[in-house]
Amino acid sequence: MKIAIVGTGYVGLVTGTCFAEMGTEVFCVDVNTEKIENLKKGIIPIYEPGLEDMVHRNQQAGRLQFTTDLTECLDEVEVLFSAVGTPPDEDGSADLKYVLEVARTVGRNMKKHILVVTKSTVPVGTAKKVRRAIQEELDKRGVEIEFDVASNPEFLKEGAAISDFMSPDRVVVGVESERAEELMTRLYRPFLLNNFRVIFMDVPSAEMTKYAANAMLATRISFMNDIANLCEIIGADVNMVRKGIGSDNRIGNRFLYAGIGYGGSCFPKDVKALINTAKQNNYPMRILQAVEEVNDEQKSLLFHKLEKHFNGDLKGKRIAIWGLAFKPETDDMREAPSLVLIEKLLAAGCEVYAYDPVAVEESKRRIGDVIHYAKDIYDAVVDADALMLVTEWKEFRMPSWSAIKKLMATPLVLDGRNIYDIKEMEENGFIYHCIGR
Ligand SMILES: NC(=O)C1=CN([C@@H]2O[C@H](COP(=O)(O)OP(=O)(O)OC[C@H]3O[C@@H](n4cnc5c(N)ncnc54)[C@H](O)[C@@H]3O)[C@@H](O)[C@H]2O)C=CC1
Numbered sequence: 001m002k003i004a005i006v007g008t009g010y011v012g013l014v015t016g017t018c019f020a021e022m023g024t025e026v027f028c029v030d031v032n033t034e035k036i037e038n039l040k041k042g043i044i045p046i047y048e049p050g051l052e053d054m055v056h057r058n059q060q061a062g063r064l065q066f067t068t069d070l071t072e073c074l075d076e077v078e079v080l081f082s083a084v085g086t087p088p089d090e091d092g093s094a095d096l097k098y099v100l101e102v103a104r105t106v107g108r109n110m111k112k113h114i115l116v117v118t119k120s121t122v123p124v125g126t127a128k129k130v131r132r133a134i135q136e137e138l139d140k141r142g143v144e145i146e147f148d149v150a151s152n153p154e155f156l157k158e159g160a161a162i163s164d165f166m167s168p169d170r171v172v173v174g175v176e177s178e179r180a181e182e183l184m185t186r187l188y189r190p191f192l193l194n195n196f197r198v199i200f201m202d203v204p205s206a207e208m209t210k211y212a213a214n215a216m217l218a219t220r221i222s223f224m225n226d227i228a229n230l231c232e233i234i235g236a237d238v239n240m241v242r243k244g245i246g247s248d249n250r251i252g253n254r255f256l257y258a259g260i261g262y263g264g265s266c267f268p269k270d271v272k273a274l275i276n277t278a279k280q281n282n283y284p285m286r287i288l289q290a291v292e293e294v295n296d297e298q299k300s301l302l303f304h305k306l307e308k309h310f311n312g313d314l315k316g317k318r319i320a321i322w323g324l325a326f327k328p329e330t331d332d333m334r335e336a337p338s339l340v341l342i343e344k345l346l347a348a349g350c351e352v353y354a355y356d357p358v359a360v361e362e363s364k365r366r367i368g369d370v371i372h373y374a375k376d377i378y379d380a381v382v383d384a385d386a387l388m389l390v391t392e393w394k395e396f397r398m399p400s401w402s403a404i405k406k407l408m409a410t411p412l413v414l415d416g417r418n419i420y421d422i423k424e425m426e427e428n429g430f431i432y433h434c435i436g437r
């Protein structure tokens, strides 16, 4: 089968490459000329483990092609996935301009039946708008061509995108016709040969499932951060509490890690969008409002701990930061807790020395040289008054504490991800603060 993926970002590039890996012939389309020219040369625009090799392999096999012109492949493909961005509008609702632009391009140029599948995260009702936009363009042309729309939200996580896509827990598909169901079954069967886990449903339910999943995961994180903050006040240890509750099958042990708040391109955006959808329908999402509030405050927690340690006097302090990306195994810094922390540190008159294994270029693009970039974890802590652990990259887990103690001006460590052992840190002579203990 031949398919097109429109939007070659995190989701589009991974989706296209994984479908090609299963033998599908894929055209990846993007309006960003530089991105497409680079991809044609095999240069991958994002850091995602395993992606580069897979792109090259499928490019060489001729199954994966890149273009800026959708009309080049529109006559050949049976299915078109739209995976363009849906950034938050000013009021927090999802901005659908790119999604509808793709729909209009399809309507203006299609010559035969096509199934248009929205993979982007979009509010309930979007498939209807996509259908209407395509139909309006067909009407303008005065032609009658059948087409289907479907919803297939994506659940991959950055940093684990390939394995999430290749072996998904489930695939959710909203359809309105048997033809669409049959096409989607053909596409996903190779991924789920022995245990077919495609859940077919109506389109609005599929659209809603995506927001409900992200909102539920964000809720777990804010809930645990709230519990952690209380643990700290009353003398309990959130790590123990996490183990204690996570071993209950009904709760499960994933996504229960307290920290300095969730970031990334999706949880913050999707929680806002769902609150907004509810508001537009005169329903208050009380739980999600609290989830957001807890998360916003949590991003400042490490800064407040630092402020408390130095009795509010941070002017001229030299602070080391380990980790800039919003989570490990990615260079993505969208809504990263590091950005909130850096802003506060600079406003308080600190000098910041940061290190991240892959996100330095992205940080320079976003905030430029307002901070110093260290060449490794040891370089970052030279003469530092405090070390703040922001992203739990594996390479930060077992540093040489004796070397670090010699390099730092003050042996103060603030761990925003609870990766170090309190006893060991104290034995090594550090003043150690973490979350929820
Ligand atoms: N990043 C993630 O981990 C996940 C994202 N999502 C959702 O998937 C969607 C895409 O997200 P990302 O891949 O992160 O976005 P992204 O910003 O990385 O990529 C979007 C791409 O679409 C392109 N584009 C915009 N308008 C276009 C048009 N008219 N024609 C062709 N290309 C166009 C842009 O140039 C860009 O390369 C969003 O709705 C997001 O919420 C869903 C699951 C996971």
Ligand SMILES: O=C(O)[C@H]1O[C@H](OP(=O)(O)OP(=O)(O)OC[C@H]2O[C@@H](n3ccc(=O)[nH]c3=O)[C@H](O)[C@@H]2O)[C@H](O)[C@@H](O)[C@@H]1O
Pocket: 121, 154, 155, 156, 157, 158, 159, 214, 217, 221, 254, 255, 256, 257, 258, 259, 260, 261, 262, 263, 264, 265, 266, 267, 326, 327
């Ligand atoms: O819609 C999306 O874009 C995606 O959003 C998240 O994936 P992602 O944002 O890539 O990363 P996560 O691993 O979910 O982490 C999100 C944030 O939560 C934080 N987090 C995660 C887990 C946890 O226990 N505690 C915690 O603070 C992470 O540090 C990170 O800042 C979801 O996990 C994916 O299923 C979804 O497809």
